[in-house]
Amino acid sequence: MKLVLFxxxxxLVDSQNIxxxxxxxxxxxxxMEPPSRERSxxxxxxxxxxxxxxxAGPQAPVESLTQAYKDAFGTLRHDPAHAEPLFPGALDCLEWLGAREDVILGIxxxxxxxxxxxxxxxxxWHTVFSTIQTADDAPSKPHPAMIHQAMAEVGIGPENTVMIGDSSYDMAMGRSAGVLPVGVSWGFQPVTALNEAGAGHIVDSYTELGAVLTGFLGNPSQAANAAPMSLS
Known part of the structure; x- marks a missing residue:
């Protein structure tokens, strides 16, 4: 069995505007002066x-800023102008992986x-992910605790686990946990940051991700579904 963490x-989600x-x-x-979009x-x-x-710096009212952010996010979530669409190919990729008998999905x-x-x-998606690790459950990325906890929950070791993400924090977390970190180029950080943090692969589309995952997963006879070549 393989554990694929997203x-x-x-x-998965293009949430940058909100x-x-x-x-x-x-x-x-x-x-307070807000940061630039890039820094945000x-x-x-x-x-x-x-x-x-x-x-904002350690001397800023961080807890108050955090609560104000949560309040604002909750309000904006009901505004269609701040929709959070899935990236193209994300749904197809999850359906392909979910159909395999040798894969467990996690967040x-x-x-x-x-x-x-x-x-x-x-x-x-309530039945899609077998393990879900959040900021409420573990130290912040890039600490490897989220991945360690996910592997412990499903009983799968690091050699059979892959972490897919768009940030240097995801790549560093994956490296620290001893799993394969795969970076996606369509996210919020530049590819150079992913490389510097130790990405094992960087993909430019879900089609490319499907090919990388096919190599990682292998193609056991019980998993009849091939890599999703139509993803984009």
Whole structure:
């Protein structure tokens, strides 16, 4: 059996607009200058307290900023202008992997449990992921605890686990946990950051990810589904 772990924001879900907007609202509520869009997105993957510590500095009212962000995010989530679409090919990839008898799917994300629950409700994914690790369950990425906990929950070792994400935090977390880190180029951090953090592979589409995962998973006879060549 193989464990395939996915990050959420920037990997499965294109949430950049709502993240930036909620950050700006949080900073505005404290009469503070918001970070640039690039800097706002550079911390996606960290837990919120860690993220606002990086963005605003350790002397800033980090807990208050975090709560203001949560409040803003909850409000913006109901605005169609701040929709969080899946990246092209994400759904097909999950369906392909879910159809294999040799794969267990999981999530390792800096989102809260509440945020993940919203995602599961929205896409009817309650039976898709066998292990879900969030910022509420473990230290912030790049600490490897999320991956360690996921592997322990499903009884699969690091040699049979892959971590897929769009940030340097995902790649460093994967390396620290001894699993294969696979970076995606369509997320919120530049490819150079993924390479520097130790990505084992970097893919430019879900089609390429399917090919990488086919090589990692092998093709046992009981898994009749081939790599999803139509993903894009």
């Amino acid at each position: 990050d959420v924001d920037g990997t 993240i930036v907007a909620a950050q700006r609202m949080a900073f505005a509520a404290h009469n 997105l550079s911390i996606v993957g960290l837990s919120l307290l860690e993220a606002f510590t990086v963005l 390792a994300t800096g989102k809260s449990r509440r945020g993940v629950a919203h995602l599961l409700d929205r896409h009817d």
